[in-house]
Amino acid sequence: MKIDIERIKYFLTVGMFMKTEHSSKRRNMLIKQLQKFYLTVKFFFVRDHAAFTAQLSFSMIMAIVPIASMIFAIANGFGFGQFLEKQFREMLSAQPEAATWLLKLTQSYLVHAKTGLFIGIGLMIMLYSVFSLIRTVETAFDNIWQVKDSRSLSRIVIDYTALMFLVPISIIILSGLSIYFYSFVENLNGLRFLGTIASFSLRYLVPWSILTLMFIVLYVFMPNAKVKITKTVAPAMIASIAMLCLQAVYIHGQIFLTSYNAIYGSFAALPLFMLWILASWYICLFCAELCYFNQNLEYYECLIDTEEICHNDLLILCATVLSHICQRFANDQKPQTALQIKSETHIPIRVMTDILYRLKEVNLISENFSPTSDEVTYTPTHDTNNITVGEMIARLESTPAFDFALLGFSPKKAWNNDIYNRVRSIREIYLKELKSINIKELISYSEN
Known part of the structure; x- marks a missing residue:
């Protein structure tokens, strides 16, 4: 059977966006979702998000130690330090070397934070790393939302500083809620039915809900544009599911990389960790594109200029x-x-x-x-x-207006x-x- 490329191209650029009479609501809904998915995939490559993900991954590597240090410092103050370290090691259970390496760097960072040298150069490096990461994320999101006007300097200082402190505090609050849920589930272990539901919820639904909430906040407040919360819920849910699947692959897929680990040894943890970060940003930006088309689909009703x-x-x-x-x-x-x-x-x-x-x-x-x-x-x-x-x-x-005389x-x-x-x-x-x-x-x- 010969594939008609021109008909497929016409359907994707024009036919799919044309309104047809006597169409059922189910068909219209299906076509609309197809339009959003097609436009998301198309503009994901058109807007060159590969360059943004590489830049975001580099900024993330630079900022991960200062951010983790701030989070652990606040967590230790609230008595959640050991619980947070346990959660961190579980998240990177596939790469214990990477977890140990990051925790040692974080502890070293906190030790030097008590010295006078940190007040000067160390503080400046931390602020630059965190601000650079936030700025890069905002630039990527503004590119998606076609924002031409950037935030003013005063808004950058206020918004970025607030975000830098609110994120660690939010993580600490979520850690406290996780401890409460763990203790609550332990009390239900004796009940067969309720215990199974509570265990399933704690293992899958709670992390998914927390990730979804974090993505919603990211998609609503990070772009310098007016984003409707209702338009970010579905993409945030998809992003959180994809992130959990990626984490499962990262953790359980190590059995297929035994030869890779044998060749590079403990050094294999770093490139694999960077690959995980890169894939995470791909998921984040793809679903951000989906948020944009979820809110602005009517602007791409027909792909004709x-x-x-x-x-x-x-x-x-x-x-x-x-x-x-x-x-x-x-x-x-x-x-x-x-x-x-x-x-x-x-x-x-x-x-x-x-x-x-x-x-x-x-x-x-x-x-x-x-x-x-x-x-x-x-x-x-x-x-x-x-x-x-x-x-x-x-x-x-x-x-x-152009003067022909300029061309002679x-x-x-x-x-x-x-x-x-x-x-x-x-x-x-x-x-x-x-x-x-x-x-x-x-x-x-x-x-x-």
Whole structure:
């Protein structure tokens, strides 16, 4: 059976995003999930997350000792130090050398923290390592969420410092809850049914719930964008399941690496540990992409850019959007956002945003920012009675402005003079005829 590549490409770029009549809710839901998964995989590679994961892994290696030292210092103060060390060794039970190595470095770091030298250089190195890791994570998340404006310096200092102290405290609180759950389960061991459920919950459900909560917090607060909590729950659940599976593979898959351990000995712990960190960041960023498309799927309704639309059709689309905006303004109706205009004109949002940008660049429409929300609405820049189809086409076709003389070229000199004048005259007549058509008279929509 011959595979039709073009049909598959059409389905993934256009067909899958087209609305069909008389579709069942189950089919629509399935198609929507397929759209999210396809876009997540596509943009995971398009946005080059491989480079981000490598950078994040390096930053993690640099910051893991200072972070672990801070966590153990706070844990020892609350009396959870030994329990936390036990949990840490269980998590790295497949690589006890790596666990011992990290714990020794952490203890050494805490010992030197009591000396005067730590107050100066040591403190600066710790702060730089932690801040660098947080900054790298934020950059990766902002890249996913298409954020162009970074946090101000004051917000960076306040937010990063708060995060640096809240994370260890949260881990300590979770450790305390884990101790409570362990003692509670031990009391239920005598009961066959309840004991089995409690043991299963402590072994699988509790770690999964804690990881899910941590991912939700990470996905909501780390990007410098407005992220809805409801859109992060499902990706966070998927990420936590993937992380637990990765941990199980990391722990139980060591039997297949006996030859690798035999060759490299105790040194094998370091590259395997780094590989585990790298895979963890891949999971984290993939599910962050899923959060983005879970919230912004309508912006990728059709994977077509305006460059793929012929010039004549693009002018028709621009005229439709401008006519809609002018018509609402002339009727004293409330200006609309890009999504609202898209819902009434049925133009894909990616094309819509580019059309609005072009109309704004030629000063036919203006953006209006709401002081109470992040919404941006659009209104005409001048009297709608004076905006015509011909004026719109003349402005759009003359941008971007470029002087042919810079290339040493002049169409008046290069062309036959009679033909040049004839073409110019025909174009002037063409634009004059179109300037007799008012843009707001093209279409008319009633108020919603």
